[in-house]
Amino acid sequence: MKRYSIFAVAREAMRYHAGWERAWRSPTPKKRYKVIVVGAGGHGLATAYYLGKVHGIRDVAVIEKGWLGGGNTGRNTTIIRSNYLQDPSAAIYEKARALYEGLSQDLNYNVMFSPRGLLMLGQTEHEVRGYKRTVHANRLQGIATEWIGPERVKELVPIINIAGPRYPVLGALYQARGGTARHDAVAWGYARACSAMGMDIIQKCEVTGIRTEGGKVQGVSTTQGEIDCEQLAVVVAGHSSVMAEMAGFRLPIESVALQAWVSEPIKPCMDVVVMANTVHGYMSQSDKGEMVIGGGTDGFNNYTQRGSWHHVEETTRALVETFPIISRLKMLRQWGGIVDMTGDRSPILSKTPVEGIFVNCGWGTGGFKSIPGSGYAMAELMARGHSPLAAEFGLERFREGRFIDESVAAGVAH
């Protein structure tokens, strides 16, 4: 792999950038791999990456039905935070956040992780108490968050309206090293690094069946033929239950559309990420200058990556109320992704009833931020049979009633 650097760019500039190689190879599938990962979203790619990097397992294929990063990984609003309430969540999200800090250097690909700070507004007494609880929990979890008052909020976000009238801002849960990253770059950076380790990333290849024998996985049927494997990681977000059905088991997952939209670009006016859960909306400003906005999930299950219009209205209202200056901006583009929701809104990183098949899904509305941590834990689970970060996220928790419910801490999709 040819390393990226400012010098490499300068060198290439002299010859019209003719010397750059492919970021990832475009291989034809082999007959057999030790590990097949289905789904080249962030989680699938990160799983493959850490399998190779940490555990030395490089006989890996990542199979993607469309283009890599084209699922939710390339559709999200890129918010990264780890101010979660429950211990297992806080652990894996903070692991991910910490890995994000050095990810550009690690991958030699600038993923533009920008720890610009993240605020979750408290707009009711109840919400305030909830966030204070999070601050105390985070302190014991080793995560730096604090509760700040309305004046400080205004200082950090000059364009915010803290005076209401409907829901005055009473303060905010502040994570100074939360922020954003460039979503495509995360997928591309991992893909490039995986490819450089000799792994095969096979795009435009849909898995259409899973072959098992005696309760053990044998391989997959794909639109590019049969491929065998010892271990299979199913990392397909909104299509997880479809894949589980192919393997003969069920997952407690519902698939719904979640939307986001951006305004036309304007000069920088908001450096932090703001989430307003009482009114239901959140916003940040991209490096291009667009205001990036997200809201709630559709109330019905489906697989169209579109979403219903009324959510756009609800969320836009919430944000115009919170940031009155945006009223004269225009919505440039609106899109949706299919998110995979579990009953407790926490992910599943787990073995399955079929030996050799592992699932990583259920990240729902908030799994961009967890990509490195999730991949790290999943790789460990597959390579070693156990991962402390994944331990609480097993499928058995639904049977045992051991839910990891974050709904108190985050009323809004993100």
Next chain:
Amino acid sequence: MSTRLAKGGRLIDRAKPLNFTFNGKPMRGFAGDTLASALLGAGQVMVGRSFKYHRPRGIVASGAEEPNALVGLGRNARFEPDQRTTTTELFEGAETRSQNHWPSLDFDIGEINDRLYKFFPAGFYYKTFMAPRAAWKHLFEPIIRKSAGLGGVPKEADPDRYEQAYAHCDVLVAGGGVAGLAAALREGRAGKRVWLVEQSAHWGGRTPVDDGQIDGVEAEDWIAAALEELESLANVTMRTRFMAAGLYDHGYVIGYESVADATPGDGRPRHRLWRIRAGLTITATGAIERPLAFAGNDVPGVMLASAVRDYIVNWAVSPGDRTVIVTNNDDAYRTALALLDAGLTVPTIVDAREETHGALPQEVKARGVRVLEGRGIARVLGRSRVTGVEICAQAGEGGAVETIACDCVAMSGGWSPVVHLWSHCGGKLIWDEPRAMFRPDPSRPPTGADGAAMATVAGAANGDLTLAETMAGFGIGACSHDEAALAPVWMMPAGATDALRYKAFLDFQNDVKVSDVQLAAREGYTSVEHTKRYTTLGMATDQGKLSNINGLAVLSDALGQPIPATGTTTFRPPYTPISLGAITGEARGDLFQPLRRTPIQSWHEAQGAHWEPVGHWRRPYCYPRKGESHSDAVGREITNTRKNVGMLDASTLGKIVVKGPDAGRFLDMLYTNMMSTLPVGKCRYGLMCNENGFLMDDGVVARLSEDMWLCHTTSGGADRIHGWMEDWLQCEWWDWKVYVANLTEQFAQIAVVGPKARALLERLGGMDVSKEALPFMHWAEGKLGDFDARIFRISFSGELSYEIAVPASQGLALWETLMAEGEALGVMPYGTEALHVMRAEKGFIMIGDETDGTVIPQDLGLSWAISKKKADFLGKRAQERSHMTDPNRWKLVGLETLDGSVIPDGSHAPAEGYNANGQRNTQGRVTSTYYSPTIGKGIALGLVLNGPDRMGEVIEFTGEGETQIKARIVETCFYDKEGEKQDV
């Protein structure tokens, strides 16, 4: 020089001059102008700077596809960034400013990026700015952010109003060109309810600018007749300045109407957002001309050929004195005719095709214009304005054979149908090889709930690019010049050198060049979505209206595959950007989530209550007196209630009536308690769990009659619980005979609480409220004074307490009467905070404090409220799961700080050691924590590991910052443990 011509201009009214400014410079236009035509007419060719390289940019187009000519419009609170000049109507006093430059439009520091263009190819930032690690956040990103962005930032809240409206129709016709008019006529004559909408201010679309005859008459006359007929049809509604912005599932169309953009501050709403339910949407949205990719095609003065003739014919504006036309098709020759008719010079037409035999080229040649065949433009000369072009062989590498001086270049690469609406909701496209364009595939339309097409396409949007083809779709005869086939040209010249490809722009706003797309292909970003994201092609404010097809073609060429194998990116709404104000509508300020008001709200307001939002209500948190802090007020309210009597407006409490032969059975399933056995006249505190066994709501249930119960829910939970009940009745137990009705707002409810509560009620006279007549946990109905009351003897404070429900209309009067009568008894109102503290003093749980979706009743010492007799209830099976029955759970206890201080909200109790993920172990947390004026110190409720077995033990809690607070585990009830006070 661009300038206003002395004559002509179909759309302008020379009798009405309008003044406006550009970067502070006064300019003049006419009514009917767009900002773009006015700027060009005033000689302003360069109007902005591009996004990445800050290159000079001029007006390219004449409609929605314009990528460059965006300005900041207006000032102060009415400032609006990124306003597209080509679609903005000029108005008197318009103030416009160019964007994205510093210090000025003509001299811009950012232009240095352009000088260094070789170092900034597509995606360069993914390869650089990585070392040292902290530099991205502190050095590189701030620089990138500073130079990024486009428009200015509005500084004030928007003073304008926006409206939203609904419309229903059989057929929505989007687009008011001749195809749209013909479609509306056909449907209108058939008696359908038709909506015909057009985004611009004018009907007729392109046809009046181009030539042609329809049904034997001049197109313009046919249009006039069509409009007249349409206006006479009562079932046809026609709107201009109205864009169909997006097509959604089930034929839902979002319409965007500009009402007062050109008359700011006239009191009308600025925009109107329409939600339209259309049986069928006919998209007659026309086509957009494609630019050609040659070096310097972005220099101000290079424009679309169609735009050049639009400016001449519609607004009498000449974009230049000498216009070179460069094309691969016949249509562009119309521009030559328009220029000649206006008396302007066309030094040369450069046609990439080897032969030009069509009627239009012939006519143009006959008028003496030189046509160069098989030629292309090697490069455009000039930087902030075209000064000339170098001509080369199209088939070659760009060696110049001739230089022609000119100040305008009109380019045409053919046309692309506007397929956005068709595609928004799943309509598919096919590649039309002869015309080199994607057009709607009639066999794969967007479908509605019935599986039938919910949209069809007409006219140029369907790829019927000539007038004759368009009208043939409606069985109407039409003719214009015959056109010979175009020859696809995606790169000019075909073998352009690297140096030329680095200056041949595809996306003008985002500075994406042919070389960038080729680089993306080389680096493996071969999916069209990858290319788009890697290069930012098509991601600018025009969303690729000009750049997409050209970019696709360059990509396909680089990959050596046919264009349809590459496919398109997804078309997403809106068609052009729509204001967030319109999306918000009237729902702002006071109308943003309208407040629910209790019948007694005005009284609280008059008292200057301090508010707390609760659901959509706003409840008094406390009633501070002059000079009193909130906590003082809360303390006073509690003390007075416990000593004398207090009153709480409890009207927000959910009140859901459940009635029917199966109502008892239904409630037995919903509540953990047995409700069917509750005798008429009695009340019972009940718990509701979800299917996962977690406690979700609580409240007192009263049995009103044999088949009717009244369920009180939490204030915030009323609507949710009502929905929950309906959900079960409609989806699971649909054959049970039960009705539920949410009567929350039909009743005002007042809690009269404290040792003197009975005395206060007795002063009103009427019904007997003695202990014997109305014992604890009973209710009674009757006249209390003049009021129709239903009185519940229930207590959330531990005091003697009556909750009096009266019809909402009597609420305020009852409250005022009680206040007046109670004066002698020392009555005071109390707010939600006093309520919370008093219930905590009693150890009563609060949904949302003691519960959070992870807590089961058993954790809260509420096992007594879980029926052991019932075969089933919601949550029962879940509560039998292994984790739920684990003996080692966190359970509710009381907590008393050793030093009397108040444990902070949300505090946790650390335990020894760390878990496998390096997190400190914990053994509990507080759920409610207050200063108790009754006890005189800090009290708390909390969930502690095996708490009830650890009475008397002292554990530590996290305080503010790094401090710890010691607290003793005690019983949950701090006040009147025997319950004597409430049962008197």
